[in-house]
Every structure is written in structure tokens, then in C-alpha cells.
Amino acid sequence: MYRFEHTIFLWALVVVIPFLLLVFLLVLNWKKKKIKQFGNKEIISLLMPNVSKSLPIVKFIFYALAMTSLLLGLANLQLGTKVEEVKREGVDLMIALDVSNSMLAEDLSPNRLERAKRAIYQLIENLHNDRLGIIVFAGQSYVQLPITTDYSSAKLFLETIGTDIVPTQGTAIGSAIDLAMESFDFENGTSKSIIVITDGENHEDDATAAAKNAAEKDVSVHTIGMGSAQGAPIPIYKNGTQVGFRTDNTGNSVVTKLDENMLKEIAAAGNGSYVRATNANAGLKIIMDEIGKMQKKEFGSKSIKDYEDRFQIFLIAALILIIIEYLIPNRKSSKLDKINLFETK
Numbered sequence: 001m002y003r004f005e006h007t008i009f010l011w012a013l014v015v016v017i018p019f020l021l022l023v024f025l026l027v028l029n030w031k032k033k034k035i036k037q038f039g040n041k042e043i044i045s046l047l048m049p050n051v052s053k054s055l056p057i058v059k060f061i062f063y064a065l066a067m068t069s070l071l072l073g074l075a076n077l078q079l080g081t082k083v084e085e086v087k088r089e090g091v092d093l094m095i096a097l098d099v100s101n102s103m104l105a106e107d108l109s110p111n112r113l114e115r116a117k118r119a120i121y122q123l124i125e126n127l128h129n130d131r132l133g134i135i136v137f138a139g140q141s142y143v144q145l146p147i148t149t150d151y152s153s154a155k156l157f158l159e160t161i162g163t164d165i166v167p168t169q170g171t172a173i174g175s176a177i178d179l180a181m182e183s184f185d186f187e188n189g190t191s192k193s194i195i196v197i198t199d200g201e202n203h204e205d206d207a208t209a210a211a212k213n214a215a216e217k218d219v220s221v222h223t224i225g226m227g228s229a230q231g232a233p234i235p236i237y238k239n240g241t242q243v244g245f246r247t248d249n250t251g252n253s254v255v256t257k258l259d260e261n262m263l264k265e266i267a268a269a270g271n272g273s274y275v276r277a278t279n280a281n282a283g284l285k286i287i288m289d290e291i292g293k294m295q296k297k298e299f300g301s302k303s304i305k306d307y308e309d310r311f312q313i314f315l316i317a318a319l320i321l322i323i324i325e326y327l328i329p330n331r332k333s334s335k336l337d338k339i340n341l342f343e344t345k
Contacts, residue, residue: 001079001307002077002078002079003077003078003307004075004076004077004078005075005076005078005307005309006074006075006076007075008075009071009072009074009075010071010072010075012071013068013071013072013075016067016071017064017067017068020060020063020064020067021064024060028056052330052331055328055329055330055331056330058328059325059328059330062321062322062324062325062328063321063322063325065321066317066318066319066321066322066325067318069314069315069317069318069321070314070315070318072311072314073311073312073313073314073315073318074311075311076309076310076311077309077310077311077313077314078307078308078309078310079307079308079310089129090128090129090130090131090190091130091131091190091191091192091193091291091294092130092131092133092147092184092185092188092190092191092192092193093130093131093132093133093192093193093194093195093291094132094133094134094135094147094180094183094184094192094193094194094195095120095123095132095133095134095135095194095195095197096135096136096137096141096173096176096177096179096180096194096195096196096197096198097113097116097117097120097134097135097136097137097144097161097197097198098113098116098137098138098171098173098196098197098198098199098226099113099136099137099138099161099162099163099165099166100138100139100163100166100169100170100171100199101138101163101169101234101246102171102199102201102227102234102256103116103163103198103199103226104163104234104235104237105199105227105231105232105233105234105235105256106232106235107227107228107230107231107232108226108227108228108277108278108279109279111235112199112226112227113161113162113163113226115226115277115279115282116197116224116226116277116282117158117161118282119197119277119282119283119284120134120158120197120284121155121158122282122284123284123288124151124154124155124158126288127151129149130149131147131148131149131190132145132147132148132149132151132154133145133146133147133148133180133183134154134157134158134161135176135179135180135183136161136165136166137166137171137172137173137175137176137179138163138166138168138169138170138171138172139166139168139169139170139171139172139204140166140167140168140170140172140175141172141175141176141178141179142165142166142179143179143183144157144160144161144165145157145158146183147183147184147185170204171198171199171200171201171204172204172205173196173198173200173205173207173210173266174205174206174207174208174209174210174211175205175210176196177194177196177207177210177211177214177221177270178210178213180194180214181194181213181214181217181219184219186217191218191294192218192219192220193219193220193221193222193272193291193294194214194219194220194221194222194270194272195222195223195224195284195287196221196222196223196224196263196266197223197224197226197277198223198224198225198226198263199225199226199227199256199257199258199259200223200225200258200259200260200262200263201227201256201257201258201259207262207266208265208266208269209269211266211267211269211270211272212269212270214270215269215270215271219270220270220271220272220290220291220294221266221267221269221270221271221272222267222270222272222273222274222275222287222290222291223263223264223266223267223270223272223273223274223275224263224274224275224276224277224282224283224284224287225258225259225260225263225274225275225276225277225283226258226277227256227257227258227277228257228258229257229258229260230257231255231256231257231258232255232256233245233246233253233254233255233256234246234254234256258276260274260276272287272290273286273287273290275287
């Protein structure tokens with residue numbers, strides 16, 4: 001395995017060497033024109049016996065090779081020669097995020113869903129060896145992110161979440177818990193936990209039974225309530241612009257309220273904790289403190305290739321080539337011309 005740490009110098013190599021060649025050819029051509037201006041080429045050659053046509057070309061070749069080696073050295077060739085096994089310990093965590101239309105209510109800033117997403121982003125920033133997965137749910141549940149330690153991917157998947165990601169509206173909390181249970185790998189023996197983030201309104205299935213079933217398999221179920229008891233209307237957006245609020249059959253605005261009692265029941269059945277989110281604190285830190293008390297077990301190992309720098313080879317080569325280029329004269333040596341190895345007496 002190999003790679004270049006600074007690839008920009010490879011692009012510079014593509015530009016610099018052809019540029020140097022062009023300049024060299026232009027200078028040669030300029031010298032030829034100037035010599036022609038003095039008169040006959042053969043006579044001028046007799047007047048300048050030490051002028052060499054080949055030596056400048058040889059010097060340029062060494063100079064160009066030196067510049068090539070220098071730029072390759074700056075690009076820093078790295079060879080993957082070392083492999084280490086790193087033990088990983090942590091817990092498996094599935095976040096079930098409500099994406100129903102009621103999560104657009106603005107009793108939390110900027111709204112319930114965006115407040116929840118920002119809290120999850122902060123959670124990801126603070127994770128180390130724990131594995132994370134994300135489930136989105138409304139009337140149905142879907143795995144948005146399979147359980148992983150790739151936190152960069154988790155952030156990318158989180159950005160795509162919106163209320164339009166699930167076609168069926170509703171709040172099927174029990175279905176989300178069941179899907180989270182199906183996503184866990186129970187053979188690895190790690191501690192497992194589910195965090196349900198929702199306003200809890202208009203639940204459509206037996207979420208308490210699903211949480212109790214999870215607890216029987218040593219999976220804790222925590223709930224975070226998004227919203228307020230007073231509630232707020234649900235805005236309607238068209239092309240990113242708010243055009244009004246959702247209304248019922250009589251034309252009155254629909255007010256969505258946080259169902260704390262239901263979320264407390266789910267948390268109690270799942271041997272977890274319930275936290276109500278606010279603008280100052282979304283509650284995930286409190287839940288994570290509880291999860292942090294769980295026993296962390298080794299769930300695998302990760303192979304890491306440790307790349308070693310090899311830029312020294314190219315820099316040494318560049319130095320040697322520059323020295324050789326410097327030692328090559330621009331003119332023929334008169335002393336060497338006097339030596340005739342094949343002269344007969």
C-alpha cells in the first residue's frame with residue numbers, strides 16, 4: 001500500500017517540468033538566432049571552439065530530474081508497512097427519531113425536529129468507541145443508518161433527515177423500537193440501548209409492550225420528549241417558505257402537544273429514563289450519562305495501516321542530481337581536447 005500525503009505537488013510536477021522544458025527550448029532558440037546574427041556559422045564555430053551543444057542539454061536533464069525528485073519528495077510518498085490491531089470497547093446505541101409532521105412545531109427553536117438533529121450531531125461529536133445507528137419513523141419505521149462506528153457517515157445521513165423522508169404519517173413508536181431490536185447484533189455481547197426522540201403524540205401501536213420486550217433482552221429504552229405541554233401549531237411549508245398552518249376539518253389550527261405521560265410509561269417499561277427537551281438542553285447528555293454507566297464490552301478489533309514517510313529518498317536524489325548538474329561545465333574542457341587516446345607515434 002502506498003499513497004502521497006500532499007497530492008498538490010504531483011499536480012505541480014505536471015505543470016513545472018513542461019514549463020521548464022519550454023523555457024529551455026526558447027532560450028536555445030534565442031541563442032541560435034543571436035549567433036546567426038554574427039555571421040557564418042562555420043567561422044563562428046572556429047572562433048568559439050569551447051562552446052558545446054550537448055553539455056547544456058545534459059545539464060538541463062539533470063536539473064529537470066532534480067526538480068522532479070524535489071517535488072516528489074514534497075508530495076511525501078508513504079508506504080503502509082505496519083498493521084496494528086486496536087481493541088474497541090463500547091455500547092451499541094440506536095436512536096429512533098420521530099419525523100412526523102408534528103415535529104415541525106416551533107415550541108422548540110427552530111423547531112422540534114431541527115433541535116433534535118442538532119442534539120444528535122453533538123452526541124456524535126462526543127462518541128468514541130460506541131457504535132451508533134439511526135432509525136426514522138412516523139407511521140412506519142426505516143433504518144436510516146445501520147449501526148456503525150463511522151461517525152462521519154452518521155453526520156452525513158443525519159443532514160438528509162426531514163419530515164418527507166417517511167411517506168406514511170403517524171407516530172409508530174413501538175414499530176421503531178422493534179426495528180431497533182432487529183438491528184442489534186446480540187451475538188457480540190455488548191451492552192445495548194435505544195433512545196426514542198419524539199413528541200409522543202398520536203402513537204399508533206403498543207409502544208409500552210415493545211419497550212418491555214426490549215428490557216427483557218437487556219436493552220434499555222430511553223425517551224426524550226420534544227415539545228411543550230401547551231403545544232404549538234404545525235406550520236406548512238411550500239418550496240421552503242411557510243404558507244400557513246395545518247387545520248382540522250372545521251378550519252381550526254391543529255395544535256400538537258407533548259405527551260409526557262406516554263413517554264414516561266415507555267421509559268419505565270424499558271428500564272430507561274425520560275427527559276424533556278428544552279431550548280437550553282435537549283436531554284441527550286443526561287441520557288448518555290446513564291448509558292455511560294453501562295458495562296462496556298469488547299465488540300471487535302480494527303486494523304489500522306500505519307504509513308511511513310519515504311520523502312527522504314527523493315530529497316537525497318534531488319540533492320545528488322543538483323550537485324552533478326553544478327559540476328557539469330557549460331563549455332568544453334581544452335585540457336580534455338588535447339588528450340588523444342588513439343594517437344600513433
